[in-house]
Amino acid sequence: MTDVREDKLETAARRLATDISPDRDLWPGIAETIASPRRPRWTPMLAQAAAVVLLIGASSAVTYVAVKGQEGPVVQVAPELLFEQASFGSHNLGPGFQDARNMLAAEFDAELVRLAPEVRDDVEANLKIVRIAIVEISQALEEDPDNVLLQERLLRAYRDELSVLRRVGGLTRNVMMRNDI
Amino acid sequence: MAALLTANSSDYSQKMVTAQTDAVADEAAWIRQAQRSDARAFEALYRLHVDKVYGLCLRMTGNVSEAEDCTQDAFIQAWNKLGKFRGDSAFATWLHRIAVNTVLGRIRKSKREQDRIQLVADTAPMPVATSDTGELRDLSDAVDRLPRGARHVFVLHAVYGYSHDEAANMLGIAAGTSKAQLHRARKLLSQQLKQQGFEA
Numbered sequence: 001m002t003d004v005r006e007d008k009l010e011t012a013a014r015r016l017a018t019d020i021s022p023d024r025d026l027w028p029g030i031a032e033t034i035a036s037p038r039r040p041r042w043t044p045m046l047a048q049a050a051a052v053v054l055l056i057g058a059s060s061a062v063t064y065v066a067v068k069g070q071e072g073p074v075v076q077v078a079p080e081l082l083f084e085q086a087s088f089g090s091h092n093l094g095p096g097f098q099d100a101r102n103m104l105a106a107e108f109d110a111e112l113v114r115l116a117p118e119v120r121d122d123v124e125a126n127l128k129i130v131r132i133a134i135v136e137i138s139q140a141l142e143e144d145p146d147n148v149l150l151q152e153r154l155l156r157a158y159r160d161e162l163s164v165l166r167r168v169g170g171l172t173r174n175v176m177m178r179n180d181i
Numbered sequence: 182m183a184a185l186l187t188a189n190s191s192d193y194s195q196k197m198v199t200a201q202t203d204a205v206a207d208e209a210a211w212i213r214q215a216q217r218s219d220a221r222a223f224e225a226l227y228r229l230h231v232d233k234v235y236g237l238c239l240r241m242t243g244n245v246s247e248a249e250d251c252t253q254d255a256f257i258q259a260w261n262k263l264g265k266f267r268g269d270s271a272f273a274t275w276l277h278r279i280a281v282n283t284v285l286g287r288i289r290k291s292k293r294e295q296d297r298i299q300l301v302a303d304t305a306p307m308p309v310a311t312s313d314t315g316e317l318r319d320l321s322d323a324v325d326r327l328p329r330g331a332r333h334v335f336v337l338h339a340v341y342g343y344s345h346d347e348a349a350n351m352l353g354i355a356a357g358t359s360k361a362q363l364h365r366a367r368k369l370l371s372q373q374l375k376q377q378g379f380e381a
Contacts, residue, residue, distance in 0.1 A: 009370055012320050013339035020236035022249055027227055029253050034220060034260045 049155040056162050061103050063166075104165040111168050127164050133157045212272060216263050223263070227256055230273060234280045240336040241284045243325035251287060255280040281337070281351040288329070323373045324366075331366035334359050339366075 112120055137154040144150065208229060214222030234255055239248035258279050266275055324335060337348035338359065349359040 009320070009367055009374070010339050012317060013324075013335070014342070016240075016317060016321055016324075016340050018236050018341055019232035020239055021232050022235045022252065023245065024249070026231065026235070026249055026253050026256075027224060030227065030256045030260075031220065031224065033253075033257050034223070 046151055049151055053155060053158050056159065057101055057104075060162060060166055061099070064103050064107055101162070104162065108165045108168050115168070123164065123168055127161065130157055130161045130164065134161065208272060212263070212266065212268075215260070216266070223260055226272070230276055231256075233273060234276055237277060237280050237336070237341065238284055240324065240340060241281070241333055243332070247287070251280065251283050254287070255283040258283060277341070278351055281333075284333075285352065319374060320370070323370050326373070327366055327369055330354075331362045331369065334362035335366035335370075338363055 112123065115123065134154065134157045137150055137157060141147065141150045141154060208226065211222040211225045211229075215226060231252065235248055235252045238251035238255070239245065242248050242251060255276065259276055262279070266272070270278075324332060324340075327335060333352055334348055337343045337351060338345060343351070345356045345359045345363070349356040352359070354362075
């Protein structure tokens with residue numbers, strides 16, 4: 001009996017109206033929005049993400065300045081290791097982050113030559129993967145700047161990149177300390 | 182007389198087929214124009230589909246003002262994503278998917294949805310679907326009172342005719358969950374309507 005009633009229910013559900021006119025014309029609100037040029041929005045999520053990245057970059061720079069007394073040897077930078085402009089979609093993360101990132105990059109280049117060739121290859125391969133991801137996610141964000149998932153992934157990729165850069169510095173410093181002993 | 186009726190019927194069928202073909206052709210042309218940022222063509226698409234999109238939003242949210250906002254958001258999203266529409270599915274299905282995502286997105290953003298719905302249920306009249314009358318109105322109201330998950334599945338599957346796979350895909354759930362929610366919805370509706378002597 002219950003099954004019969006439920007079957008009747010589904011039959012009745014198919015007869016429910018699927019086309020329902022809104023009480024008011026909704027087009028003017030839509031037209032107003034789509035007529036205005038789309039501006040990139042500085043969302044709270046984006047602001048937080050940028051702040052975190054900036055903080056990581058700045059703290060890394062301070063650490064670098066404190067630990068490193070003088071410039072390392074000048075190293076030729078391979079073209080594939082050139083940095084992409086750090087950005088979220090159409091938003092640059094600012095000169096502060098970029099400067100910190102450049103300092104870490106310089107340290108990275110100096111320290112990289114001290115690594116064993118196979119380790120160096122691994123590091124460069126990992127870094128290349130991270131940077132390709134940054135470029136691809138940034139391009140995706142250009143098309144969909146409000147996509148929170150992409151913003152989070154880009155932030156994570158920046159973190160990964162900084163982490164690799166810092167770990168290389170740590171690796172070589174540890175090696176140096178052991179040699180000193 | 183019979184011949185006349187047959188002729189008239191044939192003419193009518195032919196006109197209907199022609200009208201439908203014209204509508205499809207018009208829609209395809211409007212889509213192409215709207216993809217080139219023609220707002221007038223997009224308005225034509227809006228006029229063509231607004232009742233279905235609003236109906237879906239209204240059935241899913243159970244609230245007129247939420248449904249209006251969702252409908253506007255869905256069409257704005259559609260405008261922004263129009264360049265990505267490749268015609269792999271019908272435009273109406275593509276719009277429905279956007280509308281469902283819009284409804285779910287708004288629900289996720291509003292942590293106080295349950296409170297708001299309760300408030301609306303207490304203070305505002307239930308939404309009116311003009312062509313639902315009598316027992317269908319009772320059913321419509323009962324659907325509005327279903328728990329959110331069960332309501333969404335029931336609306337997409339039982340009212341709009343999407344398969345479990347399609348409904349599950351739209352809602353971001355497993356097909357098995359969709360079936361379970363439908364079963365739950367049917368039980369709850371059956372219980373609710375039994376007391377009202379529902380004989381649809």
